[in-house]
Amino acid sequence: MISSTLLLEGLLPFLLLFSTPILAARSDDDTPFIRSIFLFKDVLKSNTTALQTSGFNTLIIFGVGVLANGDIMYYSNTPGSSDTLIASNGTYVGGDTLAAKVRSFKEAEETTHGDDDVAATGDVDRVEISMNAQNIRELMSTTTAESILYQNFVALKEAWALDAVNNDDESIYDTASTVAFAKMLGTAGYRYTIAPYTRTSFWAGVVSGANSDDSGGEEGKVLDRVYLQLYDGGAGNRPGDWQTALGMKVVPILWVVNDSKPQFGQTPAQAGERFAQWKEQDGVAGGGWVLE
Ligand SMILES: *[C@@H]1O[C@H](CO)[C@@H](O)[C@H](O)[C@H]1NC(C)=O
Ligand SMILES: *[C@@H]1O[C@H](CO)[C@@H](O)[C@H](O)[C@H]1NC(C)=O
Ligand SMILES: *[C@@H]1O[C@H](CO)[C@@H](O)[C@H](O)[C@H]1NC(C)=O
Numbered sequence: 001m002i003s004s005t006l007l008l009e010g011l012l013p014f015l016l017l018f019s020t021p022i023l024a025a026r027s028d029d030d031t032p033f034i035r036s037i038f039l040f041k042d043v044l045k046s047n048t049t050a051l052q053t054s055g056f057n058t059l060i061i062f063g064v065g066v067l068a069n070g071d072i073m074y075y076s077n078t079p080g081s082s083d084t085l086i087a088s089n090g091t092y093v094g095g096d097t098l099a100a101k102v103r104s105f106k107e108a109e110e111t112t113h114g115d116d117d118v119a120a121t122g123d124v125d126r127v128e129i130s131m132n133a134q135n136i137r138e139l140m141s142t143t144t145a146e147s148i149l150y151q152n153f154v155a156l157k158e159a160w161a162l163d164a165v166n167n168d169d170e171s172i173y174d175t176a177s178t179v180a181f182a183k184m185l186g187t188a189g190y191r192y193t194i195a196p197y198t199r200t201s202f203w204a205g206v207v208s209g210a211n212s213d214d215s216g217g218e219e220g221k222v223l224d225r226v227y228l229q230l231y232d233g234g235a236g237n238r239p240g241d242w243q244t245a246l247g248m249k250v251v252p253i254l255w256v257v258n259d260s261k262p263q264f265g266q267t268p269a270q271a272g273e274r275f276a277q278w279k280e281q282d283g284v285a286g287g288g289w290v291l292e
Contacts, residue, residue: 032057033279033285033286033287034057034058034225034251034285034286034287034288035055035056035057035058035123035286035287035288036056036057036058036059036060036227036251036253036286036287036288036289037051037056037058037059037060037288037289037290037291038060038062038130038253038288038289038290038291039051039059039060039061039062040062040063040077040291041076041077041078042076042077042078042081043061043098043101043102044081044097044098044101045078045081046101048101048104048105051105051124052105052122052123052124053122055123056123056124056289057123057124057125057126058124058125058126058127058128058286058288059105059124059126059127059128060127060128060129060130060166060193060227061074061102061127061128061129061130062077062130062168063075063076063077063130064086064129064130064131065131065132065134066131066134066135066136066139066149067135068135068138068139069148070135070139070143070147070148070149070152071085071087071088071089071148071152072085072086072087072088072152072153072156073085073086074086074094074098084098086098086156086159087152087153087155087156087159088152089148089151089152090148090151090152090154090155091151091152091155092155092156092158092159094156094159094160099159099160102127102160102161102162103160103161105124105127106124106125106126106127106161107122126163126164127160127161127162127163127164128162128163128164128165128166128191128193129156129160129162129164129165129166130165130166130167130168130195131165131166131167131168132167132168132169132170132171132172133167133169133171133172133173133174133177133178134172136172136174136177136178136181137172137174137177140176140177140180140181140184141177143180143184145187149184150184150187150188153165153184153185153188153190154188154189157188157189157190162190163190163191164190164191164192164193164224164225165185165190165191165192165193166192166193166194166195166227167181167182167192167193167194167195168194168195169194170197173199173202175202175205175206175209178206178209178210179205179206179209179210182206182209182210182215182222182223183210183213183215183222185222186210186215186216186217186222187215189217190222191216191222191223191224191225192210192222192223192224193223193224193225193226193227194206194207194223194225194226194227195226195227195228195229195253196226196228196229196234196242197228197229197232197233197234197237198233198234200241200242200245200246201245203226203245203246204245204246204247206223207223207226207246207247207248208247210222210223211223225251225285226242226246226248226249226250226251227250227251227253227288228242228250228251228252228253229253229290230252230253230254230274231253231254231255231265231266231290232255237252239252239278239282239284240281240282243282243284249283249284249285250284250285251284251285251286251287251288252274252275252278252284252287252288253287253288253289253290254266254271254274254275254287254288254289254290255290255291256268256271256289256290256291257291271287271289275287
């Protein structure tokens with residue numbers, strides 16, 4: 001997944017198009033249709049109100065990474081912002097401002113719940129962090145519940161009120177350590193998600209391995225979502241084929257641009273049509289945006 005800048009300011013008219021009846025609809029079994037967006041920009045610069053009123057129910061914070069010693073960084077990917085160490089030596093160290101910002105994404109839901117006038121706002125009920133697999137194989141060879149890596153993820157979950165960790169591995173592809181890491185996160189109370197664009201059989205092994213026992217606890221399987229890339233290297237992917245291979249529903253994600261640069265991606269209208277087609281044809285679990 002290419003990291004770039006997310007400028008929510010000024011994009012609201014486009015974001016509003018996303019909450020069309022199709023995407024607001026419930027899927028057949030009445031589980032909520034997943035409407036996700038990857039946040040590439042420093043979340044401190046994201047417009048919380050715009051995010052909460054645009055129909056998304058899942059936010060995925062891009063740019064988290066694990067260091068060789070098990071500490072966790074947040075790479076801002078934004079001019080004028082700096083990278084921040086967020087968990088170290090088993091403790092949250094990212095600061096109150098950042099924690100308050102991330103927690104605020106879900107907070108409107110609580111304050112507006114039950115109020116018909118604002119029922120369309122504050123739909124966000126899940127916040128994930130997205131990382132690659134750097135250092136995970138090495139760290140998982142020695143990780144226990146006492147390890148810094150485990151304690152750091154426990155502390156970060158608490159500080160940011162996180163729901164899941166997304167694995168956007170596009171280079172390492174080590175099944176054993178990926179499965180062990182997913183189970184470790186399940187024990188820490190997280191759900192685990194993936195964002196593949198290629199290597200179907202690797203990911204099928206991760207899904208079956210991660211979900212082979214009760215690491216997910218009473219709430220179900222630890223690996224509960226697949227955000228499938230349908231752009232760039234994944235443009236030729238077919239959601240139905242992946243669903244068959246992985247044995248679970250996927251959320252197709254598209255690279256959506258504003259109308260000024262249609263050559264670099266789908267317009268919101270085109271994306272909406274494709275999400276509707278996939279829902280009809282494959283019964284996909286949702287639709288997601290990767291914004292430029
Ligand atoms: C669309 O993208 C172009 C190029 O990045 C930018 O100049 C323009 O302001 C954007 N328009 C809106 C409405 O965000
Ligand atoms: C944030 O989004 C809200 C809702 O769309 C808008 O009214 C407000 O102007 C935005 N704030 C900034 C700083 O862009
Ligand atoms: C790491 O945490 C332990 C236990 O809380 C503490 O004893 C130790 O001094 C800490 N080390 C550093 C480098 O902060």
